[in-house]
Amino acid sequence: MxxxxxxxxxxxxxxxxxxxxxxxxxxxxxxxxxxxxxxxxxxxxxxxxxxxxxxxxxxxxxxxxxxxxxxxxxxxxxxxxxxxxxxxxxxxxxxxxxxxxxxxxxxxxxxxLTYRRKIAQLALGFIKDGSVILTHSYSRVVMQTLLLAHQHKRISVFVTEARPRGLGIKTAEGLSAAGVPSTVILDSAVAYVMDKVDFVLVGSEAVVESGGLVNAVGSNQIAIIARAANKPFYALAESYKFHRLFPLSQYDLPSHNSKILSFPSLSRPEPSVSSSNATIKSANFSATETTHSGHARPDSDSPLRITQEQISQNNPDVDYTRPDLISLVFSDVGSLTPEGVSQYLVGMFAG
The missing domain is CATH 1.20.120.420 (translation initiation factor eif-2b, domain 1)
Known part of the structure; x- marks a missing residue:
């Protein structure tokens, strides 16, 4: 049995x-x-x-x-x-x-858990006294690096708001509490502020086999602007975030789905009126609420509303930054070029 x-x-x-x-x-x-x-x-x-x-x-x-x-x-x-x-x-x-x-x-x-400290110490050598740094969203290893740099050098930090989650505010609050001069900027103000910064420092969700970076959405456009302004773009990544993934575009990421950047049909809220009033409003609308072209205009009492939640659900959380836009990747296994990351990944999974 x-x-x-x-x-x-x-x-x-x-x-x-x-x-x-x-x-x-x-x-x-x-x-x-x-x-x-x-x-x-x-x-x-x-x-x-x-x-x-x-x-x-x-x-x-x-x-x-x-x-x-x-x-x-x-x-x-x-x-x-x-x-x-x-x-x-x-x-x-x-x-x-x-x-x-x-x-x-x-x-x-x-x-x-000790890797972040190693990365912070490695990156410290690339941070000069008086540096103005731009960072994006929130990253534990970036926070540890900036706080360590603050102990030894004078730095100031611009932090993107990082919509839709707004995690840049968490970064700025943590830095301010530690006495680091910091200010939050709009995501749309990155190009405006780029001339003021010495380099960009971001964390990572993953560093992929091409040597490219997957990070909070907005990282890619920051890297493009940094390249146009001839400013270094540094990524910090623990080696356990090295990932055998080879995206060729944003739409190759596993997080992408059909709901992202779609064109949803927007519905109006139902008016809270009695059936008789609704009939009257319908009659009035058909009689008076038309355009010169003969098309009905939306009822002003029930306007279309787009919420922040809808915007967030219709947008990606992360994006992909090409390796040619990344200056260096600081990791617990050393400071690597994007090509070096590819070589390390091959060795790591080859046994």
Whole structure:
């Protein structure tokens, strides 16, 4: 007789695990994905490597459904799955191997929390005293770099508002609280302010195989303006954000879908009037509310309204910046050219 698992045995919820891990402000989505997959191994009853890799792939598919922008999560999942498949299988039995994979995954995540400090120290050498810096949206590694630079040098920072999420305000508030001179500018004022800055410093959702950058929407146009003004454009990225993705345009990103930049039909709010009043208003409209061309004009009592929520839902969260627009990528593995990122990725996934 085949033993079947009890229906009372709780099934591991990797989505819940991810959300719990992300409550720690210091843990970014790729690291949270690695830790969630580590917990999946811990709770898995897989008895072979084939079953374990299948469980990891299934868990990865579930994690992708937790967010509209799975790019950074994908980078972490991809890195961890590659690590598991390339890990030397010389343990005495499979349970020992699983324990070692769990230990290694947890150790990697703990070590990775030190990467931002390494990047900040590396980038510090490129920041001169008196520098005026432009940054975009909010990034943990950029914040750590700017705060470290403030301890040693005089800097001032322009921060884009970063619509639609407005995370640039969070950056400016954090910098101001630490005593860093900073001011928020409109996203549309980047070209206006570019002549005042020495260089651009941004974070990343992912650095892809081409050496290009996926980051908060608006990064691409900032890079284009920086290139036109002959100003360096630097990206900061932990190595666990290096991603085997090769987009050729904005529409190749996994986060793109048919709802982004679509032309939705706008509906008017229903007027709160009685049926008799509605009949009267309809008659009056047909009699008086027409243009000279004979087309009816919208009723002034029920105007079309476009909300910020509608704008946000119809626009992308991230965009892609081509490698030729990026001066350097500062990472925990060194300061790399975009071509250097490509070479590093090839080596990292080749075992």
């Amino acid at each position: 085949i033993d079947r698992p009890s229906m009372d045995t709780p099934r591991f919820d990797i989505s819940a695990a991810l959300q719990r891990i992300l409550q720690d402000e210091q843990i970014s989505p790729p690291l949270a994905a690695i830790l969630a997959l580590t917990e999946l191994i811990e709770n898995s009853d897989a008895g072979t490597m084939f079953e374990l890799v299948k469980a990891l792939n299934d868990g990865t598919q579930v994690l992708k459904t937790t967010t509209s922008n799975p790019i950074s999560l994908n980078a972490g999942c991809e890195l961890f799955t590659a690590f598991v498949t390339l890990f030397p299988h010389d343990s005495a039995n499979f349970n020992d191997l699983k324990k070692e994979l769990i230990r290694q995954g947890q150790q990697y995540a703990a070590d990775a």
